[in-house]
Amino acid sequence: MEKTIKLLERVFTFLLLAVAFAACSSDDDSTDGDGNIKPDVNVNDPAGTVSLSMMKGPSISEGATRIGGSYIYIGNDYNFDGGYFISLGTVKGLGNVSYIPTTGWADMVSVRCDNGYVAYSNGEFYRIFVEKEIVGTTGGIIGYDVKYQAPFKGKDLELELPATSVSFDKKGGTENIVFNNKEFVVFTAKSSEDWCQIIPTSTYNYSFLANGIQIIAQPSNVAATTEATITLTTAYGKKKEIKVTRGGVDPYLTLNETSVTLDAKECERQVGLNTNIQKEDLTISNTASSWCKAEFVDQTRAIHASAARIKFVGNKPAKAVKAAGSTNYYALVLKAEANDKEIERKGVVTLKSKDGKKSVTLNIVQKGIKFIPSQTKVCFDKNYSNKTITINTNLDWEASSNQSWCTLTKNGNNLTIRATPYSGSTANRIATISFKGLSTKIEVDQSKYALGEEYNENGVKGQVICMNDTVRFVGKDVGTAAWSTEKVATGAIYEHDGRLNMAIIKKISGWKDLYPAFALCDALNTGSVTGWYLPAINEIYAIRIGYDLNGNHWSSTEYRENNAYYYGNNSSIDYKTNKYKVKAVHRF
Secondary structure, eight states, X not given: XXXXXXXXXXXXXXXXXXXXXXXXXXXXXXXXXXXXXXXXSOOOOOTTOEEEEEEOOSSGXXXXXXXXXXXXXXXXXXXXXXXXXXXXXXXXXXXXXXXXXXXXXBSOXXXXXXXXXXXXXXXXXXXXXXXXXXXXTTSSEEEEXXXXXXXXXXXXXXXXXXXXXXXXXXXXXEEEEEOOOSSOOOEEEEESSTTEXXXXXXXXXXXXXXXXXXXXXXXXXXXXXXXXXXXXXETTOOEEEEEEEEOOSSOOEEESOSEEEEOSSSEEEEEEEEESSOGGGEEEEETTTTTEEEEEEXXXXXXXXXXXXXXXXXXXXXXXXXXXOOOOOEEEXXXXXXXXXSSOEEEEEEEEETTSSOEEEEEEEEOOOOOEESOSEXXXXXXXXXXXEEEEOSSOOOEEESSTTEEEEXXXXXXXXXXXXXXXXXXXXXXXXXXXTOOOEEEEEEESOOTTOEEEETTEEEEEEEESSSOEEEEEEEEEEESOSSOOOOOOOOSXXXXXXXXXXXXXXXXXXXXXXXXXXXXXXXXXXOOOBOOOHHHHHHHHHHSOOOSOEEEEEEOSSSEEEEESTTOEEEETTSEEEEEEEEEO
């Protein structure tokens, strides 16, 4: 039975590894088109995860277990109760619950094993994963083992504001801002001045799904213009500001920013304009008009149309309040053409009242074009080699090499780099590729070694088993051993750098006896020699691309307390106490 379970585990985890390594070759196969973590992808539990055995009952006061400081419990009808809930269906674990939906909420939802949920109770969001049923001694389900984490922040997104400034006259008033985000973002709002008050609003069916704010400006009792700043902060600490201006009897004209920096590509940027001067009484002058247009835009109608969708202001239904105010929203809109030069360009936009009494300036800087090679270091072995890289740019460019053994061929935005055979005695030779008129460089590094050759430098002896643009390895078979003799989660989980795993293991008291595979590798570090270690699982995969690894080999990457990754004919995970081959590696 144990062998059958072990075989199934190997097959299953091999399939998972296949998925994981496939993901490395695409942009992000672990998420769907909206950036949400796919339900069938293995994800670690988030920080702050709590495991809880929840006993069902008629209420919290009558024996039911509640989650944290919430009112959430499991009723005798096997439903989550005491808040608002939405089920995301079957998922791998708590980490797969990655976003807060805006539709489908209910005040009760059925409890099902292997399902993920988002809940709201007592002012906080929770994410919940139901692991398994708890069966009583006489049979029957008496509860469920769950994992939860709170406060659940949802997705890490920027708030998208339709306007960054609001202007009131001296009478003050009320205005509503609805965010442009299509997905829900947890946020808080704070005003810098007492006369400017804020109430969260929602266009959804529940008030706790706030996606906007109502701004209330009290009437002014002073002649001068007054200003307040509303700071909106997401649960992840990302901030946006809205400038609120309340007029006195004097005319005013200000911009939210005094300078802006634009991308090199064709782009558009809005800068909030605060004024009680009529639009027709303002003029624009622009020294950057040849490449950047500047114009006034009245956003009032569009913003009020969004505000008309508000269903809740605070906890009060919007039908009991005025959904849209009477404030005018002006913005200065900049439309810049692409800059096809490496150097930045600058300009100044000046706004003036026609009577000349008020003016404000905006400095504009546009970045130069980007020139990005697909890689800035290319490595070859001692044999004749070539590699083609891509240059991401719209510039017409020229490349040159400072070494005759390194030659170049340009084909559109592709650059083919060729190296002649190397028969020198030094460890490697270096060439530098330069681009006319640009500061970007590419380093070409050719080694005196080739795969399979014997290496002997500075006391390090072994066989060259890996050579690529990222790393070069000397390898040495050091025997057969167990990964460990104890069942402990060590934290040696790094998949790309076994040196990190090695450092973790060597901090454990008595590690040489407890972790034999690591000890075999470290035994090569004698005298002045250092740097031998047990490779991580992805390092082993890099090695096997050009080198034949016969048999099963341990990696230094831990899977969990009982298991670690190994490479073999059916690369997978296995019990740490099993004995596999150990190949020590050393970078050069």
